[in-house]
Amino acid sequence: MSAAEENPLLDEFTRKEYEFGFTTDIDADKLAPGLNEGVIRLISAKKNEPEWMLQWRLDAFRVWQGMEEPDWAHVNYEKPDYQAISYYSAPKSKVALGSLDEVDPELRATMDKLGISMEEQKRLSGVAVDFVMDSVSVATSFKDKLAELGIIFCSMSEAIQEHPELVRQHLGTVVPVKDNFFSALNSAVFTDGSFCYIPKGSRCPMELSTYFRINEAGTGQFERTLLIAEEGSYVSYLEGCTAPQRDENQLHAAVVELIAKDDAEIKYSTVQNWYPGDANGKGGVFNFVTKRGICETRAKISWTQVETGSAVTWKYPSCILKGDGSIGEFYSVAVTNNAQQADTGTKMIHLGANTHSTIISKGISAGNSQNSYRGLVQIGPRARNARNFSQCDSLLMTDTSGAHTFPYIETKNPTAHVEHEATTSRIGEDQIFYCLQRGLTEEQAIGLIVNGYAKEVLNKLPMEFAVEARKLLTISLEGSVG
């Protein structure tokens, strides 16, 4: 008897359609597929970029041409044909928008469907939203209020025009162009993303939030985010993604750079729900992301991520703890279902003395998926009294899914304290039965148990985001015990 026959619920839910699988019918200004110097010049010209930016892109392209796509991760996928991807797509309405009322009604409807209507966001939660649809930001709110505090929160394209000195000084300083295959590609062809600058001593009064969507079939998304927190400043940044259903693989290769100067603190939270593909993984998003932050003296960077989407995920939000007394944190929940594959984790590079890092990783594997944690804790020779605590837990929902842990620890200073704990468990039938006996439905039971398991991480998310993340976890795993 097949697993599906044994559990009709399992069958029903594992074949459940992706809830956000709709597309928006907006005229797009799109470049023919292919990548060469001409395409890069065109992207740069369309965006009216300064010469230094074009040169930076071209240099990156030359570096990328000499690189090989990496294959060390515990994932299997058909490598994309980089010449079959269109590298630029922008919504056609080019008129600058003065208010939300001027936004294309179709776009507004899309936002409503996603449950992120901007006026609601504004009124209820005080979140400033920089909504990225395809590659160009179409609306930004709260900018004026932030401007009063000297905080800059805008699209990367706008930052290149309005604040070229800040961009030029910091871009590529945390994730160098040649860091890896995908960072080089991103550096050559990125079309947009977010830019954020918090001046010295400022505390950003609201959560800054960006929603990303892939909207154009066959369009690669190459977001570029740069976040600079000057001395003694604080910012909490939220990133959330959903993508519509597609038949072909969509490549997402973003680069995020965080710079926390002396005594600054950055909280970066992500809820990621890219389209995972059908039950066989067909059509899902490839998510190859490079995220890294650098901490100066006593600075702190916290990465929190809830990953439920994508067919293939390759993502290691990292911290370079350069300054003495700096702190890096990584809290992650990664869910894989059906044929999804995730290889995710973090790197904590301790360079300064008395640097501390914490890693809490919770993997959840369902269906036939493969879920790997890969983490590096590196203690440099000058990092006296560095400390790390890592906890990597895996929860298996089925006996056909896999959980893997690849911890790497490199210590070059004898005073370092590094602790690593790892557990793997099966979701208990006893736990589920206990819940059912108390009147919960199977979906409620799984939602409750999984959310309890992931609680330590979910508690790190800002309130509104945590609510959304809990729902997402439950939806992603409905009926997936087998």
Place this chain on the structure above:
Amino acid sequence: MLKIDNLHARIGDTEILKGLSLELGAGEVHAIMGPNGSGKSTLASILAGRDDYEVTEGSITFDGVDLLELDATERAVAGIFLAFQYPVEIPGVSNINFLRTALNSIREQREEAPLSGKDFLAKVKACAQLVELDGKLRDRSVNEGFSGGEKKRNEVFQMAMLEPKLAVLDETDSGLDIDALRIVAHGVNSMRGADRSFLVITHYQRLLDHIVPDFVHVLAGGRIVHSGGKELALELEEKGYDWIVDAQPTEQA
């Protein structure tokens, strides 16, 4: 209210219940006693709807409904509660959140409005007092780090919150010291009423000193082999089970 007729059940290739019949009226308290391995906990699991067991013959009706047609959740909604012998831990889920989800899920399925936060908390307070459950235990993760006695008190607390029509207590006395036993028994006794029946499964007579049953049944070899009033429990305590079990005709293979 509950009628079990000629119930046969197996797990894998092992037949555990072999023609068990039992009838409970509304408001009655029945005790099931019996030697280890006689099928007591199997009966509790089958009543609650655990699908590890296969019922091969016989029927169970509850308030006129074929219980075997209902899944575990539906049985809970119908008013069946099982106090587990070994309550499981659910890390990261607060006891209070768990109960609220359970209570409102049952209410929703009965097409009743969810309980308001205020009413829910008032009920929690009253029910927790009944079994002297510490405030901290209410807020901690479900059964996580609870002592044996605390887990059992938590089961009775949940029972009081969910107000079942039929409560099945599976060896609720196991692992309890005498004080905890009194507390648990007090909780159960104060819930006795014309609309609520209890099936008390126990290995020892001492629980029945505190929860006095209307009827006592001896389960052996997968069948009820002897039934009587509360005095039967005392007799069993004194003489053991052998005199009843040995008096049964030898089973044909």
